[in-house]
Amino acid sequence: MNLDNRAFFTIDVFTDFLEGGIWITETHINTWIIMLIMIILALIIRRKLTKTDTPTGIQNVIELIVDMFDKFIISNLGEKNRKYGNWFFGVFTFLIFANFSGLIGLRPPTADITMTLALSMSTFFIIHIGGFMYNPKGYAKSFLEPFFVFLPMNIIGELAVPVSLGLRLFGNILSGMIILSIIYYIVPWFLAIGWPALLHAYFDVFAGLIQAFIFTVLSLTFISGKLIEKEA
Amino acid sequence: MEYYVTAEIIRMGGFILMATVISAAAVIFAGMLGAYAQGIATSKAVEGISKNPESRGEVMSTLIVGCAITETNGIYALLISFILLFVNPIFNAFTAWAAF
Numbered sequence: 591m592n593l594d595n596r597a598f599f600t601i602d603v604f605t606d607f608l609e610g611g612i613w614i615t616e617t618h619i620n621t622w623i624i625m626l627i628m629i630i631l632a633l634i635i636r637r638k639l640t641k642t643d644t645p646t647g648i649q650n651v652i653e654l655i656v657d658m659f660d661k662f663i664i665s666n667l668g669e670k671n672r673k674y675g676n677w678f679f680g681v682f683t684f685l686i687f688a689n690f691s692g693l694i695g696l697r698p699p700t701a702d703i704t705m706t707l708a709l710s711m712s713t714f715f716i717i718h719i720g721g722f723m724y725n726p727k728g729y730a731k732s733f734l735e736p737f738f739v740f741l742p743m744n745i746i747g748e749l750a751v752p753v754s755l756g757l758r759l760f761g762n763i764l765s766g767m768i769i770l771s772i773i774y775y776i777v778p779w780f781l782a783i784g785w786p787a788l789l790h791a792y793f794d795v796f797a798g799l800i801q802a803f804i805f806t807v808l809s810l811t812f813i814s815g816k817l818i819e820k821e822a
Numbered sequence: 823m824e825y826y827v828t829a830e831i832i833r834m835g836g837f838i839l840m841a842t843v844i845s846a847a848a849v850i851f852a853g854m855l856g857a858y859a860q861g862i863a864t865s866k867a868v869e870g871i872s873k874n875p876e877s878r879g880e881v882m883s884t885l886i887v888g889c890a891i892t893e894t895n896g897i898y899a900l901l902i903s904f905i906l907l908f909v910n911p912i913f914n915a916f917t918a919w920a921a922f
Contacts, residue, residue, distance in 0.1 A: 754894050761897035764904070804890040811887065 595702055617702040624687050624699065666810045671724075671817050677716070681709060682806045689763060689798025692770070693790055698798075701764045703756065710756035713809040717751070721816030729816060751812055755805060762801045766793030831920045838916050846906040852899030859892050 595615045602611040639649055656679070663675035688700045699705045721729045733744045770793060774782060867885040871878050905911065 757901065758890065758894050758897050761901050765897075765900055768904070800886075804886065807883070807887055808890065 595697070615702075616697050617699045617705060620691060620696045621688070621699045621705070623696065624684070624691055628684065628687055663810070667814050667817055671720075674716070674720070674813065677712075678806050678810065681712075681809075682802055685709075685759075685802035685805055686799065689802055690794055692767060692794040692798075698763050698767060698794075700759055700801075701767045703760045706760040707752070707756040709759075709805070710752040710809075713755060713812065714748075714752040716809075717813050717816050718748075720813065724817050732816065755808060759801050759805050762797055766797055769793065827920075835913070835916060835920070838913055842906050842910065842912055846903040849899040849903040849906075853896040856892055856896035856899075860889050863888055863892065 595617055597613045597615045598619060600611045600613050605611050635648060635652060638647070639652070645653055659679050659682070660672070660675060663678065664672060667674055685700065688698055688705075692698045718729075721732075733741055733748075735744070770786070770789060773786060773789065863885060867881050870881050
């Protein structure tokens with residue numbers, strides 16, 4: 591079973607306060623592979639794009655996706671905060687590629703809590719820095735609602751956001767990976783032909799898509815809570 | 823350094839392992855309750871859609887977000903049971919104490 595996140599090699603720096611230097615694990619390698627695939631795809635698609643009023647072929651599909659996502663961002667955050675769409679489209683596509691990477695036999699990078707917590711901490715900083723820059727007074731006031739007594743509870747609630755976001759994605763992908771690993775471990779190889787594809791379709795494709803979507807939607811929901819001014 | 827493994831310690835270790843497995847299995851109840859809650863939410867959403875079919879899109883997106891938040895509980899329980907089964911913190915603490 592490949593449940594353990596094995597280290598390929600270590601870089602011996604900062605050894606006085608990091609035990610064994612920096613560990614380069616399977617998660618890092620798989621993330622680099624996914625990044626490479628995404629960059630190559632983006633470059634190929636970039637070469638095909640042209641400025642026309644009548645797009646053809648792959649440009650149709652790309653324009654459809656980008657247009658859909660743009661409308662989605664505008665309906666959630668408003669026209670003024672359209673710039674956040676860049677980050678979220680990146681996160682969404684990366685999560686889809688990362689969750690699907692189990693299909694080609696890689697260990698999904700999102701089955702590692704450091705990866706998911708890094709993404710959810712980015713959401714956390716976007717929420718707070720973006721909220722502060724957009725509306726400093728309203729941002730400070732949102733911690734004192736409904737009364738100033740609720741300040742500690744509001745702070746705990748804000749700190750729980752990245753933890754729950756990260757753990758949700760991590761737990762879902764990890765559980766799918768563990769179930770598939772157990773099945774490949776207990777079933778002899780000549781019986782495990784064909785039908786595990788159905789399990790991959792559920793755990794990798796369906797759960798991966800849903801979790802990528804939910805991560806993006808929940809991040810947007812939390813951010814819109816700080817960015818959209820409340821009426822009255 | 824000398825180690826003394828007595829029958830008492832072996833019995834205690836077995837008991838701790840058994841308790842770990844039982845508690846990891848008991849965590850399933852959290853998942854059951856989460857599934858029950860999601861079923862209620864989905865049935866209400868279906869009722870809402872059948873009464874008011876044009877609100878399908880909004881009901882669906884709210885339902886998916888709500889189900890995701892409901893599911894968090896079950897996911898936490900799953901993580902706790904994974905930690906109990908694969909990381910064995912209680913048993914490791916016991917062996918560290920017993921080797922002492």
